[in-house]
Amino acid sequence: EAQVTQNPRYLITVTGKKLTVTCSQNMNHEYMSWYRQDPGLGLRQIYYSMNVEVTDKGDVPEGYKVSRKEKRNFPLILESPSPNQTSLYFCASSFFAPSSYNEQFFGPGTRLTVL
Amino acid sequence: LAKTTQPISMDSYEGQEVNITCSHNNIATNDYITWYQQFPSQGPRFIIQGYKTKVTNEVASLFIPADRKSSTLSLPRVSLSDTAVYYCLVDKSSGDKLTFGTGTRLAVRP
Numbered sequence: 550e551a552q553v554t555q556n557p558r559y560l561i562t563v564t565g566k567k568l569t570v571t572c573s574q575n576m577n578h579e580y581m582s583w584y585r586q587d588p589g590l591g592l593r594q595i596y597y598s599m600n601v602e603v604t605d606k607g608d609v610p611e612g613y614k615v616s617r618k619e620k621r622n623f624p625l626i627l628e629s630p631s632p633n634q635t636s637l638y639f640c641a642s643s644f645f646a647p648s649s650y651n652e653q654f655f656g657p658g659t660r661l662t663v664l
Numbered sequence: 665l666a667k668t669t670q671p672i673s674m675d676s677y678e679g680q681e682v683n684i685t686c687s688h689n690n691i692a693t694n695d696y697i698t699w700y701q702q703f704p705s706q707g708p709r710f711i712i713q714g715y716k717t718k719v720t721n722e723v724a725s726l727f728i729p730a731d732r733k734s735s736t737l738s739l740p741r742v743s744l745s746d747t748a749v750y751y752c753l754v755d756k757s758s759g760d761k762l763t764f765g766t767g768t769r770l771a772v773r774p
Contacts, residue, residue, distance in 0.1 A: 592764035639707045653762065655707025
């Protein structure tokens with residue numbers, strides 16, 4: 550089944566404890582991205598990747614890192630999480646960047662709470 | 665960056681047609697207009713995309729006037745399961761970012 554998977558789905562952690570949220574897609578998509586969703590603010594893009602070893606900042610990159618060593622995986626890393634990073638996170642992928650006719654496929658989401 | 669403006673919320677009843685209008689005054693010549701649907705605690709799901717005039721699929725229709733400064737998503741005969749948030753996006757034709765607004769929260773009542 551074609552899909553985007555994220556792990557973990559739920560995570561409660563404490564301030565400063567490094568964590569990684571994994572994202573994997575099995576559709577051979579070139580483009581992958583991470584979003585966070587907060588009440589009243591909609592979806593905001595954190596980082597995106599056009600292809601392996603190519604990443605760039607979205608609208609809210611502060612406090613996050615990403616890597617794209619393989620085409621199918623795009624982990625989101627929080628080196629020192631803070632309470633303001635408590636949010637619902639979505640990973641997405643598509644064949645091409647959003648500058649052409651293409652559909653973004655979203656993962657199920659990861660609900661992160663930083664105490 | 666083409667910014668979109670949508671109503672924050674809309675209410676409807678089962679069986680009615682719902683039209684959600686999105687304003688995008690700064691749309692560029694090569695930009696497409698895309699709509700996504702999101703249910704609570706789920707990722708957004710692609711509904712429809714268009715460039716001009718009218719596009720229809722099994723879920724919805726998208727109407728785009730000649731000046732392309734707005735677009736209307738039409739959901740025929742909505743049901744309770746259409747209760748969701750609907751996002752209008754303008755795909756940048758010259759960039760790689762994708763910007764979602766806050767969307768329109770549609771509530772369908774029995």
